[in-house]
Amino acid sequence: MDKFGWAYIGCGSIAHTTANELVKTDDNQIVAVWNRTKSKAEDFAKEYGGTVYDTAEEAINAAGVEGVYVNVNGDKHAEYTKLSIKNKKPVLCEKPFTVNEKESKKIFDYAAENDIYVSEAMWTWHNETALQVKEWVTSGVIGDIKSVNCAFAVPLLKHSDNPRLTTPFMLGGALLDLGVYAVRYCYELFGIPEQIKCEGDMHEVDYAEKIEFQYPGFQAKMHISMKEDAGNFFEIKGTKGSISVPKFNSSKQARLKTDGKEEVFEMEGLLYGTQFSNVAAEIRAGRKEGEKISAKSTIEVMALLDECRRQMGLVYPQEQSKDLEGDNS
Structure with missing residues (x-):
């Protein structure tokens, strides 16, 4: 069988990271490439393959394209996912999926109306480590859950001046860049919490936050930051044992005691x-939607992120306008 053909919409850092692995698979290839700055697309195509196109729509409709990988900045995810759906092409869209729950619902509704596959690129839950952790938790091998502690705190602001990190209109902030992984991890393992508490270190956007999810009998505490190095781990303690996952969002190892x-x-x-x-x-x-990353799960996680932002007082400029990118009217 021929390799599956992808159109890459966006050629930034995440595009290079994913493409470096995609070309090592036996069943995928990049056949079309578009980037706002054409020279970046040309450099990208030389390294990973694919034909460069002048417009995103041309790349989406190029010969051999079976799926579109949308990895432009988060504020443009809805726009290019919608464009792909309009052109009847399945979509894998990077996180954060869109600006909020409301816009995510609109995108999935639009996809359903057009009978087109759309899924969020939440790679953690496509991989064996996270799935093994989930199996340990659901099997009851560590007994009743007593506590959960998680940190995803890395000094992005010290090592990067990329405006996407701190610009409100670009959906900047630690929560949608890093916190989405921790929130998703808790959601996948324990479901929707009974109560949420979130306190943020606010500037124009959130530079850090402490999040608490209250579940029956225990709390899940998350420390998220893009200004300090305070660890990357997920730890679960139960009445009969514990589970620890270093670098939980990208881990290839987990420990059960x-x-x-x-x-x-x-x-x-x-x-x-x-x-x-x-x-x-x-x-x-x-x-028509992901088996591991369903529309329902993406929408529910976006709602949890929305509540965290509500408590921090973080409203993005797009949310103050009626004309959001995700509106398919």
Whole structure:
């Protein structure tokens, strides 16, 4: 069978990171490329393959394109996902999926109306480590959950002057860049919390926040920051044992401790590559949404992020306008 053909809409840092793994898979290839700055698209295509097009729509409709990977900045996700749906092309869209829950619903409704596959690129949950952690939790091997602690605190602001991190209109802030992974992890393992508390270090956007999700019998505490190095981990303690996941969003290892014994799960292979292979298989199988990353899950996680922003007082400029990108009227 021929390799699955992708159109890359956007050629920034995440595009290079994902493409580096995509080209190592046996079942995917990049056939079309577009970027606002054409020279960047040309450099990208030389390295990873594909034909460069003058417009995004031309790339989406290029010969051999079976799926569109939207990885432009978050404020433009809805625009190019909508364009792909309009042109009847399945979409894998990077996180944050759109600006908020309302716009995410509109996109998925538009996709359903047009019978087109759309899924969020939440690569963590395409991979074996997170799925193993979920199996441990749901099996009850560590007993009743007593506490959850998570940190995703990396000094992005010290190492990058990219305006997307701090510009409100570009959906800047730690929550939608880093916190989405922690919130998603809790959601996947424990569902929707009974109560949410979120306190942020606010500037024009949130530079950091402490989030607490209240579940029956325990709290999940998350420390999110893009201004300091305070760790990247997810730890779960239960009545019969514990689970620890270093670098949880991209981990290839997880540890289970019970009754003085330790079990270490380790995986090999690609992380982003697995996501592309899974999504390609879903599209070719005729699915209209992701099996691992469903429309419902993306919408519900966006609602949790919305509540965190509400408590921090973070409103993006797009949300003050009736003419949001995701409006398909």
